[in-house]
Amino acid sequence: MTLSIKPILALAVLVLTAAAPVRPSYRFAANLPLGAPDRWDYAVAEPAAGRVYVAHGDSLAVIDARAVKVIGTIRVPGAGMHGVAFPADTALGFTDDGDRGRALAFDRRTLKLVKAIPAPKDADAVAADPLTGHVFIVAGDPRTIAVIDPKTLAIVATVRADEAMEYAAAGADGTLYVAGAGRNDLLAIDTRTNRIVRHWPMRGCANPHGLAYDRGGRRLFMGCVNGVMMAVDAGDGHVVTTLPIGRGSDAIAFDPRRKRIFSANGKDGSVTVYQQFSPDHYRALAPLRTAVSARTMTVDPASGRLFVVAADPRPGADADGASRIVPSSLHVLVFDPVE
Secondary structure (H helix, E strand, O other): OOOOOHHHHHHHHHHHHHHOOOOOOEEEEEEEEOOOOOOEEEEEEEHHHOEEEEEEOOEEEEEEOOOOEEEEEEEOOOOOOOOEEOOOOOOEEEEEEOOOOEEEEEEOOOOOEEEEEEOOOOEEEEEEOOOOOOEEEEEOOOOEEEEEEOOOOEEEEEEEOOOOEEEEEEOOOOEEEEEEOOOOEEEEEEOOOOEEEEEEEOOOOOOEEEEEEEOOOOEEEEEEOOOEEEEEEOOOOOEEEEEEOOOOEEEEEEEOOOOEEEEEEOOOOEEEEEEEEEOOEEEEOOOEEOOOOOOEEEEEOOOOEEEEEEOOEOOOOOOOOHHHEOOOOOEEEEEEEOO
16 A cells, blocks of 8 residues: 655644744834823724824824824814724825714824714724725614715715624725624625625624735634634635634734734733734734733734734723723833844
């Protein structure tokens, strides 16, 4: 009987890979205080400008990603900001006032508010579609998505879903992907018709929150609160692989230059890191120790820097809510890649 050596070699490679030491892939670089307001949500990078925006309460902090310093603040008293997006071919940025049911357009150069646009309450994610240039304001509990034309600063359509939603990520071909928290699925929206065209069930994913898109590999990465991340084919919605992450994931980020995927795990106080070798193959790198409460983050693709938002928890608290953190302790933890 002739034995094939290929399975033996494959097994040997697998064993060596699993046994290889996991070296640190990032180093702590800075701790940038933001202070009050203490209620925060998403951090979003603007790579072309070298900036990072952090939405917290009625403020949108603007950070120089290289110098790691706050260079401005967009403040709208009484607002409750969550997301931010930057549509192409315009100098405007968009955030939300989910508490009062408004979308907020601001000038990225002056950081001045341009217009408040009526929108559904309980806004969460904000995304810009590169094909149409439209801005999508995802209102989770009302189960609607307001579509704004940045040229007219008006709502041009409303997408009605049949479930609560979380984060959204725009593809490159006129598709907006949204994490369906109500039905544990992934929604695909045609941005030309503003209609939901797919509901892809994500079996094994409970209450999906964070979502990131890999344009080159056409993969989506969706974080689930039950400690897993789904790598999904953006073409047909099938799950390529399921990757373990930490507890309390609320944000997923993808570094397109270094091909790395990150999950911010607020309950564990960690960031899970994976190296992508191909669209279908991933390997865990050394996790980062952050802080309990550090559940949102973004990555600056130019430098590879991670910006992780956290606050100091009160003694004995799990820091799931703003009332359980030390007042005015909001800060950004910065990590640099070890090249």
